[in-house]
Amino acid sequence: MSASYEVHGAVAVITLNNPPVNGLGYATRRAVAEGIDQAEADAAIKAVVITGAGKAFSGGADIREFGSPKALAEPNLHSLIAKVEACSKPVIAAIHTVCMGGGLELSLGCHYRVAAPGAKIALPEVKIGLLPGAGGTQRLPRALGVEPALNMIVSGEAVESQLLAMVPGQKLFDKITGSDVLGDALAFAETVIAKHADGSPLPRVRDLKARHAEPDAYFQFARNMVAAQAKNFPAPLRCLEAVAASAYKPFDEGLKAEREGFLALMMTPESKALRHAFFAERATSKIPDVPEDTPKREIKKVAVIGAGTMGGGISMNFLNAGIPVVLLEMKQEALDRGIATIRKNYEAQVKKGKLKEDKYQQRMALLSTTLSYAEIGDADLVIEAVFEDLGVKQQVFEQLDAVMKPGAILASNTSTLDVNRIAAFTRRPEDVIGMHFFSPANVMKLLEVVRGAKTAKDVLATVMALGKTIRKTCVVSGVCDGFIGNRMIEQYSRQAGFLLEEGCTPQQVDKAVEKFGFAMGPFRMGDLAGNDVGWYIRKRRYQEKPHLRYSMTADLLCEMGRFGQKTGAGWYDYAAGKRDAIPSPVVVEMIEQHRAAQGITPRKISDEEIVHRLVFSLVNEAAHILEEGIALRASDIDMVYLTGYGFPLWRGGPMCYADTVGLYNVVEAMKRFARNPLDDASFWQPAPLIQRLVAEGKSFTE
Numbered sequence: 001m002s003a004s005y006e007v008h009g010a011v012a013v014i015t016l017n018n019p020p021v022n023g024l025g026y027a028t029r030r031a032v033a034e035g036i037d038q039a040e041a042d043a044a045i046k047a048v049v050i051t052g053a054g055k056a057f058s059g060g061a062d063i064r065e066f067g068s069p070k071a072l073a074e075p076n077l078h079s080l081i082a083k084v085e086a087c088s089k090p091v092i093a094a095i096h097t098v099c100m101g102g103g104l105e106l107s108l109g110c111h112y113r114v115a116a117p118g119a120k121i122a123l124p125e126v127k128i129g130l131l132p133g134a135g136g137t138q139r140l141p142r143a144l145g146v147e148p149a150l151n152m153i154v155s156g157e158a159v160e161s162q163l164l165a166m167v168p169g170q171k172l173f174d175k176i177t178g179s180d181v182l183g184d185a186l187a188f189a190e191t192v193i194a195k196h197a198d199g200s201p202l203p204r205v206r207d208l209k210a211r212h213a214e215p216d217a218y219f220q221f222a223r224n225m226v227a228a229q230a231k232n233f234p235a236p237l238r239c240l241e242a243v244a245a246s247a248y249k250p251f252d253e254g255l256k257a258e259r260e261g262f263l264a265l266m267m268t269p270e271s272k273a274l275r276h277a278f279f280a281e282r283a284t285s286k287i288p289d290v291p292e293d294t295p296k297r298e299i300k301k302v303a304v305i306g307a308g309t310m311g312g313g314i315s316m317n318f319l320n321a322g323i324p325v326v327l328l329e330m331k332q333e334a335l336d337r338g339i340a341t342i343r344k345n346y347e348a349q350v351k352k353g354k355l356k357e358d359k360y361q362q363r364m365a366l367l368s369t370t371l372s373y374a375e376i377g378d379a380d381l382v383i384e385a386v387f388e389d390l391g392v393k394q395q396v397f398e399q400l401d402a403v404m405k406p407g408a409i410l411a412s413n414t415s416t417l418d419v420n421r422i423a424a425f426t427r428r429p430e431d432v433i434g435m436h437f438f439s440p441a442n443v444m445k446l447l448e449v450v451r452g453a454k455t456a457k458d459v460l461a462t463v464m465a466l467g468k469t470i471r472k473t474c475v476v477s478g479v480c481d482g483f484i485g486n487r488m489i490e491q492y493s494r495q496a497g498f499l500l501e502e503g504c505t506p507q508q509v510d511k512a513v514e515k516f517g518f519a520m521g522p523f524r525m526g527d528l529a530g531n532d533v534g535w536y537i538r539k540r541r542y543q544e545k546p547h548l549r550y551s552m553t554a555d556l557l558c559e560m561g562r563f564g565q566k567t568g569a570g571w572y573d574y575a576a577g578k579r580d581a582i583p584s585p586v587v588v589e590m591i592e593q594h595r596a597a598q599g600i601t602p603r604k605i606s607d608e609e610i611v612h613r614l615v616f617s618l619v620n621e622a623a624h625i626l627e628e629g630i631a632l633r634a635s636d637i638d639m640v641y642l643t644g645y646g647f648p649l650w651r652g653g654p655m656c657y658a659d660t661v662g663l664y665n666v667v668e669a670m671k672r673f674a675r676n677p678l679d680d681a682s683f684w685q686p687a688p689l690i691q692r693l694v695a696e697g698k699s700f701t702e
């Protein structure tokens, strides 16, 4: 059943019923249209109420139909709304809980709207690079007023019904109901029936005027504001122009302008990237051999081992979600330092008005500390975040194995070590898993969930669900050095080093990469994370993979003690207490001397070469990762880069970007790079997966 039809006296009630959020898929649209026909044909029916079953009025388009012919099949949303609007009997939308996108557009086609308080009202299409395409840009300004409508459409944010009902002169809601929205809607229907008993015309939003006292000045102001904020995203300005059409053009012409804007946006790579990211995010939780209904273990208490950079941030995630945490350290001083950092973070949020003082206190009350393993045994999950050293991890996991209750999940936050070896330190490898947070762990969205060879399915399912609870984007990774994200970034860093040797300065590379859209170029990122981290890893690599070449510039930098912001100097100089990266003559000289010692004559390198060498190095390594089954799907890799590495959202992630460039062109570029004697020709051998996709005319993500 996709919508039901019931008769309550003289009122027909059409209830959208397409779980989970009554998406307006084909079957639902048809059922609503048939309901309207049935009500029209029944002389005993004097009014119609449209409402939604369960948890929503309607969340809008049915995303399962996205991009399929069914999404456009008649009755499409346009025709359905036109039919509702043209109904000869009053149609009342009874809105509750969630009314978004096409759901709101459908309600705007109704003659009256009543809403329960607290209902979330939004036109969120801009978030996937589109504009509301079923009349929303024309009807919402008419019903709500130009300014509040523009704010909603350009931001895509939800506003609660009772707040919108307070907008002066609004015609969006005729009534804010009590908690029984249907009961109140039926009562409202009676008054409407009485009102129109004389045959007076039914009110239509399309007949209202989208007024503004100073439209020219207002839209010019709004254009400037939106352009400044939207930067690389074309949708917000297109939304604005569509709303402007509502103020300047007759309704049908405005609809035409909306349609044109919608179609133009559909074709943009930015919208394609945003839609890709939207579906990629949803896909991450799907693990082929671990169905979503896999029973999960209950996580009521978490223990965190190590109160350093990561342990503190990791703890905050659980405190924020109301889950008690016990933090364990070796020494009281380390605990005190860790707690002080957590407090400092929360206090900064309180100061900025982002966190209420009582909430802060509530969260801190959930945190306890200990120096003794005996006191953490009752935790349901323990996350280890101690030094990145296998010997230390061994000690910790042997103790955890001894003290943790049966069924507890034992997780490691290791960024490079072998989770299978860590699991083997215990007698319960099935309970061991990697939970790789990113720094700062209380801020970064990404959580790589590392599935060991023996990790039990319910352990994986539990951690994935818990990740959602703490509002992370969880991506499953198999076990390999660096997992998905860091394994790729190592190739990216190698390329960044080669670029310095061949003629770039750190700021030239960073600038090109930041212009491409990355939040931060590789050298500013190194300074932020600490250049010693990579140094430590490279020293290991020199033993493990002596054939692999690295530029020595990063080592020379570290030998100078320039570890980055934490030492006040790295690839850049930093003024005391400041984070602004100031180009460093010392570093430039070090690089020049190194070039001279290597007999390298520097050359001018284009921004395009910089960006493509860096990004395609990610792509080639990612293709190996995909082929080895370390990542489940290309879109998971994109999510890792979008949520953990500052890859520009409007480019959709490295794999989506490679598809946009065209894999054939990516391979051509790789062949060119391989001919550069100062680069690593063997690395630029295109991964077999890419070669296969090119041969078959396919792409990573479609």
Ligand code: NAI
Binding pocket: 305, 306, 307, 308, 309, 310, 311, 328, 329, 330, 334, 384, 385, 386, 387, 388, 389, 392, 395, 396, 413, 414, 415, 416, 436, 437, 438, 439, 529
């Ligand atoms: P850190 O050095 O800031 O903190 C480690 C803490 O563990 C210290 O406070 C230390 O006293 C404590 N510790 C050491 N041995 C212990 C033991 N046996 N029992 C209890 N506590 C002990 O290190 P950080 O940066 O927090 O890294 C921790 C782990 O997280 C490492 O495995 C690292 O690879 C990983 N990681 C680090 C990231 C980063 O950006 N710093 C990002 C992602 C993962």
